[in-house]
Amino acid sequence: MTMAAALNENGTSPEKILAPVLSAFWDQPESWTLETYERHEGYEGLKKALAMPPDDVIAYVKDSGLRGRGGAGFPTGMKWQFIPQGDGKPHYLVVNADESEPGTCKDIPLLFANPHSLIEGIVIACYAIRSQHAFIYLRGEVVPVLRRVHEAVREAYAAGYLGKNILGSGLDLDVIVHAGAGAYICGEETALLDSLEGRRGQPRLRPPFPAVAGLYACPTVVNNVESIASVPAILNRGKDWFKSMGSEKSPGFTLYSLSGHVTSPGQYEAPLGVTLRQLLDMSGGMRAGHRLKFWTPGGSSTPMFTDEHLDVPLDYEGVGAAGSMLGTKALQCFDETTCVVRAVTRWTEFYAHESCGKCTPCREGTYWLVQLLRDIEDGKGQLSDLDKLNDIADNINGKSFCALGDGAASPIFSSLKYFREEYEQHITGKGCPFDPAKSTVWADRNPHLEVNA
Structure with missing residues (x-):
């Protein structure tokens, strides 16, 4: 549902809570076209950026306080600032659109409804870090989005926002849309770079960091879609507006x-x-x-x-x-109809499947977490398995090569913290208390609710 529809139903004033900027015109006909984007002050931020020295653009984004929207929240302007200047090497901007986190669905809708916000942000970012090549690494499964991004890039080239001497500024920029093969691990920035170079997507040892030796061993900025797409509005409306x-x-x-x-x-x-x-x-x-x-x-x-x-x-x-x-x-x-153990088991199965296998803690740990969780869910577990779950998660957390291991451990720790009793009920009751076919516990505790309500 769009925000506008939600507001109409609930009567909540957008001035009080919501701040539609990226999604301001998602519900308009052909919101993804260049014509619609330009009607909503599209590429005005780029024009203002091109009137500033590149270093001033970096400082402006840094002063705005924009933090990366991909998960870690690292300051975007600071990331740009790390790129060494005058090194004689080509610089690259890579946009991470490999959205794979279970439950995460913001970048794909953004690209589908408003791809030009990303393209404008890319041009501004490349101007700031003095890059002539940018890559959009997008999940290959989302074919309709891939087609729409390709069309938006074509429109931008035709309008002079990409290509040679953009808007007479002297900036040359080419954007390449790359369709990934669909791997959660490629959301990790160094695994994404390996995949982009044609190798198997696995995290790299750091240092060196991408800002020094990234794509093709050259200085590289890797930013999330929403991070880059937020930049044009900051340049157009001002950092004080953003900080308000x-x-x-x-x-x-x-x-x-x-x-x-x-x-x-x-x-x-x-x-x-x-x-x-x-x-x-x-x-x-x-x-x-x-x-x-x-x-x-x-x-x-x-x-x-x-x-x-x-x-x-x-x-x-x-x-x-x-x-x-x-x-x-x-x-x-x-x-309350959801079984915590079942949910955590499904998540852990995902992490075990998506582990790249490079490091032992994650490769072996996620496998054994799944075995234990399946046994507990099926009523075959023992109470000692709960401490074993915690120990295995502890052996993964902070000890794996990248953050995938930490992500697999998080739902284990937190679910045991808040719902240990529910784990114990699976073990002592020999089955899931939320499945009437295996146990009467769920029905006894929730007599007024239907199974598939």
């Missing part, structure tokens, strides 16, 4: 992906620091007759929250202080 939203350390607007057992799932663009309670109020709340049981603030790789965390500010500091990570702002909401 959000919090002091997490300024600006961002896309929250609300999914799961909610009345109106969709993208909700709001200032950083909004709460899940506010977003649920606007989206019609949980599905009728049900209540929130647990949720993820940033996708399945972030420690889960419960209904006690409804008022946690959804910015980097607020979520971190509460014991999780903002990540990709993928708010997956599950009601």
Whole structure:
């Protein structure tokens, strides 16, 4: 559901909570075309950027406080600043559009509805870091989005926003859209670079970091789609306007992906620091007759929250202080009919499948986590398995080559913290208490609810 539709249904004033910028005209006919984008001040930010020295553009983005929207929240301007200048090497910008985190669905809708915001941001970024080549690494499975991005690039070339001497500035820039083969590990920036170079996608040892030796061993900036797409509005409307939203350390607007057992799932663009309670109020709340049981603030790789965390500010500091990570702002909401053990098992199966196998802790650890979880879910586990789960997750967390291992451990730690009793019920009851075919516990505890309500 678009934000405009949600506002019409709920009557909430957009001035109070929502901040539609990237999604301002997603619901308009042919929102993805250059004509529509230019009607909404498209490429005005680029014109202002080209009137500034490149170093001033970097400083401006840095001063705005824009933080990376891909999960880690690293300051975007600082990332650009790391690129060495005057080194005689070509510089590259790589846009990470390999959106793969379970529950995360913001970059693909953005590219589908408003691809020119990304292209304009790419030109600004390349001008700032003095790059003449940019790559968009997109998941190859999303063919309709791939076609739409290709068409947007073609339109930009035809209009003079890409190619030689862009808008008479002397900037030459070519953009290549690359379709990845579909691997979660390629969302890790160095694995993405290896894949882009034609090798198997596996994380690289760092240092050297991509800013020094990235794509083709040259200085490279790797940014998320939403990070780059946010830059044009900052240049066009001003850094003070951007900093007027959000919090002091997490300024600006961002896309929250609300999914799961909610009345109106969709993208909700709001200032950083909004709460899940506010977003649920606007989206019609949980599905009728049900209540929130647990949720993820940033996708399945972030420690889960419960209904006690409804008022946690959804910015980097607020979520971190509460014991999780903002990540990709993928708010997956599950009601009381959901089995926590089953959900965590499915997530862990995903991580075991997507592990690249390069490092032992992740390759072996995720496999054994799956075996234990399947046994517990099927009622074949032992109470000692719970400590064993915790130990294996601890052997993965912080000890794997990249953050995939940490992401696999997070739902284990947090689910045991908040729902250990439910794990124990699977073991002592010899089956899932949420499956009437195996146990009567679920029916006894929830006599008023239907299985498939």
